[in-house]
Amino acid sequence: MIDASGTTYRAWTWHAPGEPEQLRLEDRILVSPLPGEIVVRNTMIALNPVDWKVIAASPDGWKPGHVPGVDGVGIVAQAGDGVGIPLGTRVAYHQGLGKPGSFTEYTTVDADCALVIPDGVSDESAAGIPGPGLTAWQALAKVPDMPNRDVLVTGVGGAVSLILAQLALRRNWRVWATASPVHRERLLALGVAGTFDYRDEGWRAQLVAALGPRRLFAAFDTTSGAYARGLAPLVGYNGHLVCIQDRLESPPLPPFTTALSLHEVALNSAHGHATAEGWREWRQAGAHLLDAVRIGALDLQQYIVTGFDDLPASLSALKHRRIKGQKILVRIEA
Structure with a gap:
């Protein structure tokens, strides 16, 4: 695996409160991860209601050019010091709302929030676990x-x-x-x-x-x-x-x-307040959910897959309920 730093990649960016169609597609330059971080080359993005809700608002800390998106699946392309996840590993993740998100070809995330995807679980199925699955787990734990x-x-x-x-x-x-x-x-x-x-x-x-x-x-x-x-x-x-x-x-x-x-229940709060023990529980819960999917013991919402260039329109369809009862996934071609 070669160092991907300096790679130019595409990202959908937010510039002001509004509709998903106002997102702009921009080029970015990939930088090396810090200690404890991984760079994920995204292959699948999962859209969630929280995505259009924060795009319509003005979240604290967001500046023009911010990349939205909380859930993604991809391949570990780079790893910072202290990370034990091998390069090339497939992972699913839930990104904090205040950090550059998943609406892009590459996302840098804390390794703590990455879930290693077992063999036998597709990218499509794995994409349905981080936000929805861990939210359900957290709710039950109450x-x-x-x-x-x-x-x-x-x-x-x-x-x-x-x-x-x-x-x-x-x-x-x-x-x-x-x-x-x-x-x-x-x-x-x-x-x-x-x-x-x-x-x-x-x-x-x-x-x-x-x-x-x-x-x-x-x-x-x-x-x-x-x-x-x-x-x-x-x-x-x-x-x-x-x-x-x-x-x-x-x-x-x-x-x-x-x-x-x-x-x-506030899954995003983990990114600001979880301890090391909290992150271990997070990863353990994610591993159990993914394994349940692997053995056919957990049914997930049906999904449709759209393209990266159509991401704003897909998110708008979710917001305005033009697609009901199905999860919308966005595939990024290699």
């Missing part, structure tokens, strides 16, 4: 592992919630889901106890009837803080409300009622 409990996962058609529902089933929980009816048969086949159409105003009453004398031990919400607030009355005594898409700034129930525990 709740004690107590068997024979009922839990709810909302929006189980999205990448995060689909993985989360399967991880919850492994805990011997009875898992209920809100989802579009188009996903019902697949979810029941995976072992979900029942699904409810989130567009039906009576779905909460239907869930209560299905639970009978039981109550939810946990509700995992992937919609919004306001939506999560409406789930709180469904959770039983000493239960848990886990907010993945947003957070609640104030308790949703009066004090000293069901003693509800609130949790927020």
